[in-house]
Amino acid sequence: MKTYLDCLPCFMSQALRAGRIATTDERKIKALLDDVGCLTKEIPMENTPPETGDLIYQKVREITGIQDPFKQIKKQHIHEALALYPKLKQIVNDSSNKLLTAIRIAIAGNIIDLGVGKEFDILEDVNRVLKQDFAIFDFEEFTAQLEKAESILYLGDNAGESVFDKILIEELRKPVTYVVREIPVINDVTFEDAIRSGLDKVAEIVSSGSSAPGTILKLCNDDFLYRFNHADFIISKGQGNYEGLSNVQRSVFFLLIAKCHVIANDLKVRENDIVLKAN
Amino acid sequence: MKTYLDCLPCFMSQALRAGRIATTDERKIKALLDDVGCLTKEIPMENTPPETGDLIYQKVREITGIQDPFKQIKKQHIHEALALYPKLKQIVNDSSNKLLTAIRIAIAGNIIDLGVGKEFDILEDVNRVLKQDFAIFDFEEFTAQLEKAESILYLGDNAGESVFDKILIEELRKPVTYVVREIPVINDVTFEDAIRSGLDKVAEIVSSGSSAPGTILKLCNDDFLYRFNHADFIISKGQGNYEGLSNVQRSVFFLLIAKCHVIANDLKVRENDIVLKAN
Numbered sequence: 221m222k223t224y225l226d227c228l229p230c231f232m233s234q235a236l237r238a239g240r241i242a243t244t245d246e247r248k249i250k251a252l253l254d255d256v257g258c259l260t261k262e263i264p265m266e267n268t269p270p271e272t273g274d275l276i277y278q279k280v281r282e283i284t285g286i287q288d289p290f291k292q293i294k295k296q297h298i299h300e301a302l303a304l305y306p307k308l309k310q311i312v313n314d315s316s317n318k319l320l321t322a323i324r325i326a327i328a329g330n331i332i333d334l335g336v337g338k339e340f341d342i343l344e345d346v347n348r349v350l351k352q353d354f355a356i357f358d359f360e361e362f363t364a365q366l367e368k369a370e371s372i373l374y375l376g377d378n379a380g381e382s383v384f385d386k387i388l389i390e391e392l393r394k395p396v397t398y399v400v401r402e403i404p405v406i407n408d409v410t411f412e413d414a415i416r417s418g419l420d421k422v423a424e425i426v427s428s429g430s431s432a433p434g435t436i437l438k439l440c441n442d443d444f445l446y447r448f449n450h451a452d453f454i455i456s457k458g459q460g461n462y463e464g465l466s467n468v469q470r471s472v473f474f475l476l477i478a479k480c481h482v483i484a485n486d487l488k489v490r491e492n493d494i495v496l497k498a499n
Numbered sequence: 500m501k502t503y504l505d506c507l508p509c510f511m512s513q514a515l516r517a518g519r520i521a522t523t524d525e526r527k528i529k530a531l532l533d534d535v536g537c538l539t540k541e542i543p544m545e546n547t548p549p550e551t552g553d554l555i556y557q558k559v560r561e562i563t564g565i566q567d568p569f570k571q572i573k574k575q576h577i578h579e580a581l582a583l584y585p586k587l588k589q590i591v592n593d594s595s596n597k598l599l600t601a602i603r604i605a606i607a608g609n610i611i612d613l614g615v616g617k618e619f620d621i622l623e624d625v626n627r628v629l630k631q632d633f634a635i636f637d638f639e640e641f642t643a644q645l646e647k648a649e650s651i652l653y654l655g656d657n658a659g660e661s662v663f664d665k666i667l668i669e670e671l672r673k674p675v676t677y678v679v680r681e682i683p684v685i686n687d688v689t690f691e692d693a694i695r696s697g698l699d700k701v702a703e704i705v706s707s708g709s710s711a712p713g714t715i716l717k718l719c720n721d722d723f724l725y726r727f728n729h730a731d732f733i734i735s736k737g738q739g740n741y742e743g744l745s746n747v748q749r750s751v752f753f754l755l756i757a758k759c760h761v762i763a764n765d766l767k768v769r770e771n772d773i774v775l776k777a778n
Contacts, residue, residue: 225525228532229515232508232539246504250544253507257539260511260532265525 221463223265223272226482231272232256234335238280238406242289252283270434270460273335277405277433288404290334290379297332297380297407298416300342308387311350319366320359322391324350327475327494329384330377330458334407335433336479342380349477355493362473362496369453371395374423375435377458377476378406379413385457389422397447398423403431408460434460437468459483465499472499500742502544502551505761510551511535516616517559517685521568531562549713549739552614556684556712567683569613569658576611576659576686577695579621587666590629599638601670603629606754606773608663609656609737613686614712615758621659628756634772641752641775648732650674653702654714655688656737656755661696664736668701676726677702682710687739713739716747738762744778751778 235256239249256276263272281287308325315321328349331340366372372394376382382398389396398419401408409417414425429441435456437445448454454472456465462474462483474497478484484491514535518528535555542551560566587604594600607628610619645651651673655661668675677698680687688696693704708720714735716724727733733751735744741753741762753776757763763770 225515225519225528225532228529228536229508229511232511232536236504236508240504246544249504250507253504254540257507257511257536260536265529 242284242286270432274432290407294379301380301383322388326388329381332380355489356495356497358498372453373451375456376409382409382417396423434464521563521565549711553711569686573658580659580662601667605667608660611659634768635774635776637777651732652730654735658692661688675702713743
């Protein structure tokens with residue numbers, strides 16, 4: 221997905237939110253916003269938004285000196301999600317279509333996103349998403365391709381959401397490789413977060429090699445690119461991965477909540493719609 | 500009021516909204532956002548936000564070539580407000596405290612603000628504000644000082660709101676000078692808009708000499724400054740005028756709806772609260 225004009229003020233808002241989480245020093249936050257403001261000029265609109273996100277969160281780290289502002293928040297979200305895990309498993313086991321229910325739960329977990337600046341209530345949102353109609357529902361294609369697949373490449377998104385991903389991975393019943401960010405960016409899931417979420421029990425965990433808050437192929441390492449190019453089934457979670465991959469010529473299933481109106485418009489759905497989309 | 504960190508992303512959002520109203524040429528809007536983004540660096544946080552607003556809307560005019568992007572919208576709002584005028588007069592005449600009801604109506608008119616980026620419904624908002632409790636209510640001081648005043652300086656805010664101001668001016672029962680912006684900025688009331696609102700029937704109309712979307716004394720002309728320094732009663736409408744004058748050592752009555760959380764915090768009220776505040 222290209223950068224839209226609406227993304228530009230949003231970059232400033234994201235920098236402000238991240239700056240405030242990293243430090244209470246208003247001069248540092250002002251310096252951060254000064255830099256991010258001037259960055260706009262350098263951004264080709266053809267770039268995907270997470271490419272700019274990568275630059276913004278680099279600046280957050282440089283200017284505030286804090287490498288992982290969201291560390292405690294991520295721990296807390298994983299802790300909360302793990303507490304919900306038995307209940308979520310029960311919901312899957314009690315349902316008539318376990319795979320579909322697990323997909324809904326994995327999508328519901330996508331509400332745990334600190335890049336967007338929306339308030340959320342995990343339990344309330346899970347209950348809503350479990351009942352919500354899909355705006356895009358390529359489930360038939362998903363199950364058909366899944367059946368033929370020998371293994372699955374699963375692109376993780378946020379910490380906490382990662383526990384919800386575990387629920388889906390357990391229903392895929394194929395070998396899964398779970399992809400995390402190389403270093404912390406926003407509340408995106410890293411290797412450490414994935415381990416804390418228990419994903420090592422159900423998947424091989426690998427890094428994309430990138431610090432961008434989304435999958436930007438040109439920023440990923442060779443190991444990931446090999447896996448991406450040779451995978452026979454790819455699941456991409458969340459907005460950042462969609463933004464990075466929506467124009468890539470590769471079969472990918474996007475699972476997400478369209479939390480921002482720009483992405484909703486790009487997908488031709490409404491804000492807060494849930495999506496299971498075959499690329 | 501100083502510039503808060505939250506104002507910085509908001510400047511970008513304002514530029515985007517104004518740019519979109521002025522032109523459909525995305526390259527021009529991008530150029531506008533590039534310039535406004537870099538402006539952040541130049542803004543001392545001690546400046547009031549309308550000083551930056553002034554620079555932003557200058558850039559809107561320069562880059563898009565459109566001198567008054569909000570011209571048609573302002574006409575429409577004045578037209579709608581004039582259609583409501585008889586009903587509003589009836590509400591005042593039927594009320595037990597005509598002055599207070601006229602103040603409420605003048606404050607309700609402050610909802611017609613295109614700088615903030617909120618949707619509004621004039622009639623619905625009038626009805627709400629007529630019943631709403633004041634968060635700050637210096638009405639006793641207002642009436643006491645009004646009684647002693649020989650004349651009133653009334654600082655207008657938005658076009659359309661100007662018709663609501665007329666209702667209040669008619670209840671003040673003193674000679675009123677109504678102050679407008681020198682040239683069009685956002686949907687702020689200009690001389691032409693004031694005439695169209697019928698204010699020439701009830702007040703002398705003068706310009707502040709400034710194109711800022713708020714009263715910034717250092718940007719005003721000598722005539723206005725003389726009037727401001729010698730007035731024995733000053734009414735200031737809306738957020739922009741509050742932002743410009745909140746730290747000025749002068750008795751001013753601020754009438755406004757706190758439509759943005761930054762201004763609400765500065766006033767120590769909640770968003771959407773209504774305010775009649777003696778400086």
